[in-house]
Amino acid sequence: MQRTALVTGITGQDGSYLAEVLLEQGYRVVGMSRRSSTITNERIAHLAGKIELVQGDLLDQASLVEALKETRPAEVYNLAAQSFVPTSWNQPVLTGEFTALGVTRILEAIRQVDPTIRFYQASSSEMFGKVTESPQHEGTAFHPRSPYGVAKVYGHLLTVNYRESYDLYAASGICFNHESPRRGLEFVTRKVTDGAVRVKLGLAKDLRLGNLDAQRDWGFAGDYVRAMWLMLQQDQPGDYVIATGQAHSVRELCEVAFGRLGLDYRDHVTVDPALIRPAEVDHLLGDATRARTELGWEPKVGFEQLVTMMVDADLARLGGGRRADDPVLASSMYSRAP
Ligand code: NDP
Ligand code: GDR
Numbered sequence: 001m002q003r004t005a006l007v008t009g010i011t012g013q014d015g016s017y018l019a020e021v022l023l024e025q026g027y028r029v030v031g032m033s034r035r036s037s038t039i040t041n042e043r044i045a046h047l048a049g050k051i052e053l054v055q056g057d058l059l060d061q062a063s064l065v066e067a068l069k070e071t072r073p074a075e076v077y078n079l080a081a082q083s084f085v086p087t088s089w090n091q092p093v094l095t096g097e098f099t100a101l102g103v104t105r106i107l108e109a110i111r112q113v114d115p116t117i118r119f120y121q122a123s124s125s126e127m128f129g130k131v132t133e134s135p136q137h138e139g140t141a142f143h144p145r146s147p148y149g150v151a152k153v154y155g156h157l158l159t160v161n162y163r164e165s166y167d168l169y170a171a172s173g174i175c176f177n178h179e180s181p182r183r184g185l186e187f188v189t190r191k192v193t194d195g196a197v198r199v200k201l202g203l204a205k206d207l208r209l210g211n212l213d214a215q216r217d218w219g220f221a222g223d224y225v226r227a228m229w230l231m232l233q234q235d236q237p238g239d240y241v242i243a244t245g246q247a248h249s250v251r252e253l254c255e256v257a258f259g260r261l262g263l264d265y266r267d268h269v270t271v272d273p274a275l276i277r278p279a280e281v282d283h284l285l286g287d288a289t290r291a292r293t294e295l296g297w298e299p300k301v302g303f304e305q306l307v308t309m310m311v312d313a314d315l316a317r318l319g320g321g322r323r324a325d326d327p328v329l330a331s332s333m334y335s336r337a338p
Contacts, residue, residue, distance in 0.1 A: 243286020
């Protein structure tokens, strides 16, 4: 019988890639999205007719119960969250409601409707925050540095608790940063690839960033959603770090992105003190040994390939389908390089 998967946060970056993997695996895919006055389905437009949508909001318990009753999933992937770290300082209570208590609401809905549902929680490397060891693994202590990180620790520990209290199949992926051409424009990778292309095309003069020395273990979202699916196919539920094991700085990210376009980032990037965070996570590096050995998971896309893919996609979007190696781009009409 065809299995049904319900994905919260289907309109987000990961939701769109996960839906593709689940369709490949033969699932009936139902995405949960919240009502909005504008359509936010851009990332799943190409899946129209292949997936179903159900309305629901992590703030509204009844809507979650209804979504489960209506769709009867075998697996639930909880990807919905307020996921932008800086917003969590401006809207700490709302972040807690979505990102922390939202997990309680959905786990309670599962308990009420069908406790045999397998549950995936999108946990985060931001839980490690001010790291106590490097690289970070499943047993590394948490020291979150933002209301977002704190909310994710709550969601993570609640998932563990419901597994232990009620014997639910509840698994958690402690995912390090993962990016793609579908990444939101406010996150640093996409801000840099989009910004570099805008400078190249003469659409912007410069790019303002915050801390250029922050380091992250950046992977490709398309690789990470495969790990999410694998986590729900095991005999026993568990928690898994998903990471590439390579860290790079925001500065290196700029070097590769601007370099792809024949530009020197130092000519175009300025540091804006307003973008420095109240408390920073300086360096994250993941050890995904457990995922490798137990799930057989490996990332396929490396850092340079990822950044190049994102620059090329932004160039195609903003530059009328041009590629970075297009000779027209090297002409003075497009190039702002000296
Ligand atoms: P996005 O910000 O791209 O997507 C978030 C999704 O959550 C959107 O679909 C959004 O819907 C939805 N959402 C937000 N609030 C609610 C709500 N109250 N009710 C229902 N849906 C809601 O995030 P990503 O795809 O990048 O990340 C997916 C998950 O993984 C998130 O939980 C994130 O915190 C976590 N994570 C992400 C990592 C990354 O590097 N990408 C790393 C580690 C964890 P709408 O379109 O309506 O805004
Ligand atoms: P992060 O991602 O906070 O790690 O959370 P983000 O891309 O926002 O920042 C990464 C690092 O880059 C530095 N930085 C900037 N960041 C942004 N957004 N904009 C800037 O201009 C800028 N300049 C420097 C930041 O200070 C930071 O150190 C992401 C989200 O997807 C979370 O939901 C997820 O849980 C974690 O990754 C793992």
